[in-house]
Amino acid sequence: MKGRLSARSVVLSLLLGSHPDRMSPAQLTRAGEHFGIPAATLRVALTRAVAAGDLRRESGDYLLGERLVARQRRQDEGVEDAETAWDGTWEMAVVVMTGRPGSERAALRDKLGGARLAELREGVWTRPANLRRPASYGADPALSSFRARPDGDPAALARELWDLRGWAADGHALLERLSATREPALRLAVAAHVVRHLTADPLLPGELLPAGWPGAELRAAYADYQAELRALAVV
Numbered sequence: 001m002k003g004r005l006s007a008r009s010v011v012l013s014l015l016l017g018s019h020p021d022r023m024s025p026a027q028l029t030r031a032g033e034h035f036g037i038p039a040a041t042l043r044v045a046l047t048r049a050v051a052a053g054d055l056r057r058e059s060g061d062y063l064l065g066e067r068l069v070a071r072q073r074r075q076d077e078g079v080e081d082a083e084t085a086w087d088g089t090w091e092m093a094v095v096v097m098t099g100r101p102g103s104e105r106a107a108l109r110d111k112l113g114g115a116r117l118a119e120l121r122e123g124v125w126t127r128p129a130n131l132r133r134p135a136s137y138g139a140d141p142a143l144s145s146f147r148a149r150p151d152g153d154p155a156a157l158a159r160e161l162w163d164l165r166g167w168a169a170d171g172h173a174l175l176e177r178l179s180a181t182r183e184p185a186l187r188l189a190v191a192a193h194v195v196r197h198l199t200a201d202p203l204l205p206g207e208l209l210p211a212g213w214p215g216a217e218l219r220a221a222y223a224d225y226q227a228e229l230r231a232l233a234v235v
Contacts, residue, residue: 007045
């Protein structure tokens with residue numbers, strides 16, 4: 001795991017974890033000082049982030065750019081409780097259009113992975129239908145989507161599609177590291193890893209998860225850390 005975050009990463013982490021996703025220059029400067037970033041260095045990072053489209057200015061405040069707004073939505077889905085009651089059905093998306101350019105195929109894979117589906121076999125993607133979010137891939141002309149029920153053990157299918165033990169082990173390690181880390185810049189770096197790990201949570205129904213699954217603990221720990229960040233921004 002890497003150590004301290006760069007000034008740019010600190011700024012983006014602060015705004016990605018902020019709701020609403022806007023902060024004033026004074027708030028960002030105060031937070032940056034807490035993480036050992038001089039005001040001049042922070043101003044340079046902000047200018048470069050705006051030029052790259054990662055941030056935008058509005059009424060003097062800094063807000064996330066369009067690409068990072070989409071990332072924040074996916075991050076929030078992992079951090080918040082996105083589940084609903086599960087009736088045992090699974091979402092399925094089957095690629096029905098062939099001969100597409102490699103860039104289009106890669107974009108479709110990213111879209112399906114971003115919707116937390118896993119590839120059962122080439123061109124066939126699935127996951128339990130337990131999320132409140134709409135199926136963002138449903139209108140894609142390259143796909144045919146529907147609901148289905150596996151004939152076999154759904155828990156075994158989940159273990160086949162996702163490395164649940166590996167995700168859980170990494171999650172427990174992150175919880176221990178966040179609890180043990182007190183130095184502000186390093187703590188922010190660990191928290192950034194926590195939220196990235198949550199973004200990769202398949203968000204499966206509880207009955208399909210192994211014992212000791214750390215998802216809820218990770219979400220609670222990150223929520224507590226967000227409260228720390230909000231307190232820093234008060235000026």
